[in-house]
Amino acid sequence: MPAAPSSPRPPGGLHPTAGAQAPAGSHPPAGSHPPAGAGLLAGTTVLDLSTVGPAARCTRLLADYGARVIKVGPVPSADAEPIEPPFFAYSGQRGMGRVLLDLKDDDGREAFLALAGAADVVVESFRPGVVDRLGIGYDEVSARNPGIVYCSTSGYGQDGPHAQWAGHDIDYLAVGGFLAMSTPGVDGAPPLPGATIADAAAGGMHAALAITASLAGRAQTGRGAYLDVSVAEGVLWLMSLAIDEQLALGGDISPGHDVLSGRYACYAPYRASDGKWLAVGAIEAKFFTNLCNVLGCPEVAPKQYDDEAQPAIRAAFGAVFGTRPRDEWIEALSAADTCVAPVLDVAELTHYPHFVARGTVAEARRPSEDRFRQLAPLLAGMPRLPEGETVELPDPSHTDTEHLLKEAGVDGETVARWMDKKVIA
Numbered sequence: 001m002p003a004a005p006s007s008p009r010p011p012g013g014l015h016p017t018a019g020a021q022a023p024a025g026s027h028p029p030a031g032s033h034p035p036a037g038a039g040l041l042a043g044t045t046v047l048d049l050s051t052v053g054p055a056a057r058c059t060r061l062l063a064d065y066g067a068r069v070i071k072v073g074p075v076p077s078a079d080a081e082p083i084e085p086p087f088f089a090y091s092g093q094r095g096m097g098r099v100l101l102d103l104k105d106d107d108g109r110e111a112f113l114a115l116a117g118a119a120d121v122v123v124e125s126f127r128p129g130v131v132d133r134l135g136i137g138y139d140e141v142s143a144r145n146p147g148i149v150y151c152s153t154s155g156y157g158q159d160g161p162h163a164q165w166a167g168h169d170i171d172y173l174a175v176g177g178f179l180a181m182s183t184p185g186v187d188g189a190p191p192l193p194g195a196t197i198a199d200a201a202a203g204g205m206h207a208a209l210a211i212t213a214s215l216a217g218r219a220q221t222g223r224g225a226y227l228d229v230s231v232a233e234g235v236l237w238l239m240s241l242a243i244d245e246q247l248a249l250g251g252d253i254s255p256g257h258d259v260l261s262g263r264y265a266c267y268a269p270y271r272a273s274d275g276k277w278l279a280v281g282a283i284e285a286k287f288f289t290n291l292c293n294v295l296g297c298p299e300v301a302p303k304q305y306d307d308e309a310q311p312a313i314r315a316a317f318g319a320v321f322g323t324r325p326r327d328e329w330i331e332a333l334s335a336a337d338t339c340v341a342p343v344l345d346v347a348e349l350t351h352y353p354h355f356v357a358r359g360t361v362a363e364a365r366r367p368s369e370d371r372f373r374q375l376a377p378l379l380a381g382m383p384r385l386p387e388g389e390t391v392e393l394p395d396p397s398h399t400d401t402e403h404l405l406k407e408a409g410v411d412g413e414t415v416a417r418w419m420d421k422k423v424i425a
Contacts, residue, residue: 038383039066044215046121047072047112048096051083054203054231055125055153056090061208062121063095064377070097070119070404072112075425084396091374092364092393099401100425103134108423111405112136117144118408121211123151128158138226148224149214153207157230172198176235181242183255183262202234259283259305265313266291266304269343276326277343280317284339291338295320359384364391399425 044067048059051073063069071093074082099115102108113136116122122141124131131137131152138150155172156162165171170192173179178197179190207229214225236243241260246253256262266282282288285304292301297316303309321329326342333340344352350361350373362376362385376385385391401424405415418424 039064040381041065041067041212041215044068044121045119046070046123047116047119049122049124049126049131050153052085052089053125053153054199054207054229055123055151056085057200057204058151058153058207058211059096059123060090061204061379062211064091064379064382065212066383067121068097069095070099070115070400072115073098073100075100075102075108075422087366087369087396088372088374092366092391093396094364094374094391094393096394097400097404098394098396098398099404100399101401102423103136105421105423107418107421109135111401111410111418111424113140113144114408114410115404116141116148119145119148120215121149121151123153123207123211125153128152128154128163142224142226146224147218147222149211149218149227150224151207151211151227151229153203153229153231155230156232158228162232169193169196169198172202172232172235175232176202177239177243178235181239181253181255181261197238198231198235202238203229203231206231206234206237263307263310264305265310265317268314268317270317270321272324272326272329273322274325278321278326278329278333279341279343281339281341287337287339290336291333291340294333294336294338359387362389362391364393366393367395401425 041062044062046059046062046067046069048055048069049072050056050059051071059067059069059071099111101111103112116136132139138148138152141148141150152158154163155167156165156175162175170179173193174190176198178193182190182193185191207227210227210229214227218224242253251257254261259267262268266280266288269277269279271277280291282291285301288304289298289301292298295317297320300309300313300316303313324332330340330342342348349355355361358378360376360378361373363371364374365371371390374391376391377383402415402419405418405424406412415424
C-alpha cells in the first residue's frame with residue numbers, strides 16, 4: 001500500500017468561485033440533483049474512473065449525498081467500444097458530470113492529474129497495478145494533492161494470491177461464505193442471490209463508508225488516505241456473525257444450524273393460497289405466540305425452539321397459510337404484532353403504498369426523451385426531492401471536460417491544444 005504523504009492540504013476541491021462565469025462555449029456541470037449546495041457531502045469533488053460495478057455503486061451513493069461526481073471515461077476510439085450501462089442504471093448518472101480523457105497519452109494523463117490536483121476523492125476499479133502503469137496512481141496524485149482520498153476497489157484487494165483474479169458478484173459471494181450459507185436448491189446447489197449484494201454492499205457501501213470516514217479524518221489532519229477496498233473482504237464483514245461463531249466455537253456453520261439460517265419454523269417463507277409468499281420472522285416468543293394465535297394453532301407456541309417439533313409446526317403453518325391469499329393474511333397479521341411481511345416482486349414494490357408514501361420513487365427525464373420512473377435518493381441523510389419534481393438527467397452526448405479543466409487552472413490555450421490533439425473530448 002502506498003505511504004500517506006506527510007504534508008497536509010486543506011479540504012476542498014473543484015468548486016466554482018461564487019459569482020464566477022463559466023468560460024464561453026463550455027457546458028455547465030451536468031445534472032441538477034441534488035441541487036448545488038445541498039447534501040451532507042456538498043463541496044466535495046469526486047473523480048470516478050469506473051463505469052459499472054462496486055465503484056459505480058459507491059459514487060452513486062456519494063452523488064446522492066451531495067458530492068460533485070465527475071465520471072472519467074475514454075475519448076472516442078475506433079479501437080474499442082467503451083462500456084455503457086443501460087440508460088436507467090445507476091440512476092441514469094443523476095447529478096453527475098462527465099469528462100473524456102486519453103489516459104495512455106502524456107497530455108491526457110496530465111489532464112487527469114490537473115483535475116485530480118483540485119479534487120477531494122478519486123475512485124478507480126482497474127485491475128491492481130493498472131493505475132500505476134498509467135501514471136495516475138495514488139503516488140502520482142498525492143504528490144500534487146496530499147489531501148486526496150484515493151479509493152481503489154477490486155475483487156480481492158491490491159495484494160495477496162488472488163489480487164489479479166478476475167471476478168464478479170457471484171465469485172466474491174462464493175469465497176466469502178455467503179453462497180454456502182444460503183439455503184441450497186433441490187439439487188444441493190447454492191442459489192443465485194436476487195441482487196448484486198457483493199457489488200452493492202460489500203463493495204459500493206464499503207467504499208463509500210471508507211471514503212466518508214477518510215474525509216472526516218482529513219478534516220482533522222488535512223491529510224488524505226489511500227483505501228484498498230476488497231469486495232471479498234466486504235463479504236466477510238457481511239458474514240461476520242457466522243464467521244465469528246465459527247472462529248470462537250468451531251463446528252459446522254451451515255444452512256439450518258441456527259434460527260437465522262432455517263433451523264426453525266418461526267423464521268421461514270410460506271406459500272399462500274394464491275401462490276404468493278409470506279415471510280415469517282417471529283423470532284421472539286411474544287411475536288411467535290401472537291402468530292400462533294392468529295393462525296389458530298396456539299398449542300405449538302411453547303414448542304417454538306423444540307427441534308423435534310419443527311416438522312409438525314412447518315406442516316401446520318403451511319396448511320393454514322394455504323387457505324387464504326397472501327394479502328388477506330397480511331391484513332389479518334399486520335396489526336397483530338407477528339413479524340410477517342409480504343414477499344413482493346419488483347413490479348409490486350414499485351407501487352407498494354408504504355414506499356409510495358415515503359417518496360422512494362421519482363420521475364426522471366433524459367434530454368429529448370420521454371420521462372420514466374426511478375428510485376429517488378432514499379437513504380438516511382440524502383436530500384429528498386420535492387414532491388412532483390422531475391429529475392433532469394445529464395445529456396450523455398455532452399461533456400464537461402473543457403469547463404472543468406479550466407476550473408482546475410489549466411489555461412485555455414492548453415485545453416484547446418489537447419482538444420485538437422483529441423486526447424480530451
